[in-house]
Amino acid sequence: MIETLDVVGNNQPQIGKVFLVGAGPGDPELLTLKALLLMKQADVVVYDRLTPLVILDLLEPRVERIFVGKEPEHHTLPQDKINQLLVSLARQGKQVLRLKGGDPFIFGRGGEEIETLIAAGVNFQVVPGVTAAAGCAAYAGIPLTHRDYAQACVFVTGHLKDGNLDLNWDVLAQPRQTVVFYMGLRSVHHICKKLCEHGVAGSMPVALVEQGTTPEQKVYCATLDTLSAVLHKSDIHSPALLIVGEVVNLRSRLAWFKTNTC
Ligand SMILES: C[S@@+](CC[C@H](N)C(=O)[O-])C[C@H]1O[C@@H](n2cnc3c(N)ncnc32)[C@H](O)[C@@H]1O
Incomplete structure (x- = not known):
């Protein structure tokens, strides 16, 4: 020791x-x-x-x-x-x-x-331990960085304070990066809206990973425009992690962990 x-x-x-x-x-x-x-x-x-x-x-x-x-x-x-x-x-x-x-x-x-x-x-x-972003991304088949799509990865809190998220949205809206929101389940709608207002295309792929790395893991794939509607129809609970970026598209080829795709 x-x-x-x-x-x-x-x-x-x-x-x-x-x-x-x-x-x-x-x-x-x-x-x-x-x-x-x-x-x-x-x-x-x-x-x-x-x-x-x-x-x-x-x-x-x-x-x-x-x-x-x-x-x-x-x-x-x-x-x-x-x-x-x-x-x-x-x-x-x-x-x-x-x-x-x-x-x-x-x-x-x-x-x-x-x-x-x-x-x-x-x-x-x-x-140190395996943080949720690394674990959930790996088990969802989403590499957080990739030479062709993302040269940076940012971990951000999505926890609302007084109904607001005081984040540097211009930085989070930069291209060629992956943004991972922890504690963002209640603020999904707000996050998607803010990113679009700051220039990210509504077609940007996103994944919400619920209970990542466990046998109960569920992955909800959508876009910034459609995520709120997808979640509206689902019964999703904490803990959940939101991954925003082009790398999410790789999941269709790289997913390996037996899980529920929604
Ligand atoms: C207070 S933070 C703690 C983060 C923790 N220290 C870490 O490094 O992963 C709690 C948030 O982590 C995320 N989280 C933790 N475990 C998770 C899991 N198994 N699946 C999805 N998200 C998880 C969720 O966003 C949750 O709201």
């Missing part, structure tokens, strides 16, 4: 430690070997709604499990309480596994949790 930087003051006994670990987007076999090794050593796991439950089954029965949320509009524990919980468990001398869906540093608030740990003098380690 890699040694971590000791952030503790000299006169404070430090026994526990927090491991901030990415669990990947759903398929348990996308878990890293490092994550699996840490799961075997943990005393307690603190996990979110998007942590794949099949992964929790890999924990030793002795491991204490603490669920901390979060639903889109309903946090089981507010973020500052989660931060304090991690500190408190580590101070009890526990090896704490903070398990998060995808990657902890991509729309995962991992940075905030670590800032609190540093301020409290708690040692930690970060283990």
Whole structure:
């Protein structure tokens, strides 16, 4: 195991430690070997709604499990309480596994949790995970970059704040790139409208991937013009990821994972 930087003051006994670990987007076999090794050593796991439950089954029965949320509009524990919980468990001398869906540093608030740990003098380690964009795109047969169609890829939050999305739409509307929206299910209509207003053709292909990398994965393919209508007829639930770009057309040839195409 890699040694971590000791952030503790000299006169404070430090026994526990927090491991901030990415669990990947759903398929348990996308878990890293490092994550699996840490799961075997943990005393307690603190996990979110998007942590794949099949992964929790890999924990030793002795491991204490603490669920901390979060639903889109309903946090089981507010973020500052989660931060304090991690500190408190580590101070009890526990090896704490903070398990998060995808990657902890991509729309995962991992940075905030670590800032609190540093301020409290708690040692930690970060283990990256397969982020939803990489996992969903791979399992949907959509390469996020491609020499002929996209030389860049942007990850963006689609989370609405006060009914609005304060994004740099001119940048997102640039050609020859793929734009991936996390947390964009409720804002699909708004996103499609804004991209078109900023110059993207209504015929631009898009894919919405629901429960990517799991046996329940569904992929809805449409265009910016037609996506809202397609979703209107469907019963689609979070988690879902929106991929916008020419690369979506490659799916018709590259799809390999047995899934429901809608
Ligand atoms: C709060 S963000 C967390 C992202 C996570 N840290 C990561 O790196 O994937 C949650 C969003 O990730 C996306 N997401 C996570 N897992 C997904 C999955 N299996 N299928 C589709 N989208 C997923 C959805 O857009 C969801 O609203």
